[in-house]
Amino acid sequence: MNMSLSSLPHKVIGVAVIWNEQGKILIDKRRPLGLHGGFWEFPGGKIEPGETMEACIEREIMEELGIVIAVGARLMTIEHDYTNFTVTLCVHNCRYLSGEPQTLECDEIRWVTLEEIDQFTFPKVNEQIIAVLRKNYGVN
Numbered sequence: 001m002n003m004s005l006s007s008l009p010h011k012v013i014g015v016a017v018i019w020n021e022q023g024k025i026l027i028d029k030r031r032p033l034g035l036h037g038g039f040w041e042f043p044g045g046k047i048e049p050g051e052t053m054e055a056c057i058e059r060e061i062m063e064e065l066g067i068v069i070a071v072g073a074r075l076m077t078i079e080h081d082y083t084n085f086t087v088t089l090c091v092h093n094c095r096y097l098s099g100e101p102q103t104l105e106c107d108e109i110r111w112v113t114l115e116e117i118d119q120f121t122f123p124k125v126n127e128q129i130i131a132v133l134r135k136n137y138g139v140n
């Protein structure tokens with residue numbers, strides 16, 4: 001067992017793959033500073049004590065983008081070790097309901113198709129999410 005890894009902070013993150021009626025997915029560009037500064041991501045954030053994963057994702061998406069979504073089924077769960085912390089990414093399919101997406105906590109927002117998503121730089125671990133989306137919902 002790796003003692004240093006086991007003593008790192010652990011973050012449980014709710015991650016939203018938000019679909020609109022055109023079959024596009026909402027992605028956001030993180031602000032410039034920090035580990036993933038300037039990378040694109042699926043919006044989401046840390047779960048709070050006592051919160052369900054569904055409530056976490058709904059709350060994070062309202063805080064970050066000012067929109068209302070319906071949180072659907074879990075798409076996948078990813079465990080990943082970064083240098084200074086470990087994460088569990090709980091990725092859910094979600095449906096856009098209402099509100100104009102706003103850059104409340106990010107630099108940019110885009111609605112993209114699965115064909116276009118390769119043009120954006122995500123954290124490496126996100127390749128797993130994109131591969132599953134392609135497999136389940138892609139045209140090829």
Ligand SMILES: Nc1nc2c([nH]c(=O)n2[C@H]2C[C@H](O)[C@@H](COP(=O)(O)OP(=O)(O)OP(=O)(O)O)O2)c(=O)[nH]1
Nearest residue numbers: 013014015036041042043044045046087123125126
């Ligand atoms: N929301 C989101 N997080 C991701 C993705 N891919 C990925 O590796 N992560 C990681 C990077 C971040 O460290 C973490 C997201 O946490 P967060 O949005 O609360 O941002 P943060 O860690 O900067 O927040 P904080 O601890 O400083 O309060 O999960 C993704 O697609 N979406």
Ligand SMILES: [Mg+2]
Nearest residue numbers: 043044045046
């Ligand atoms: Mg976040």
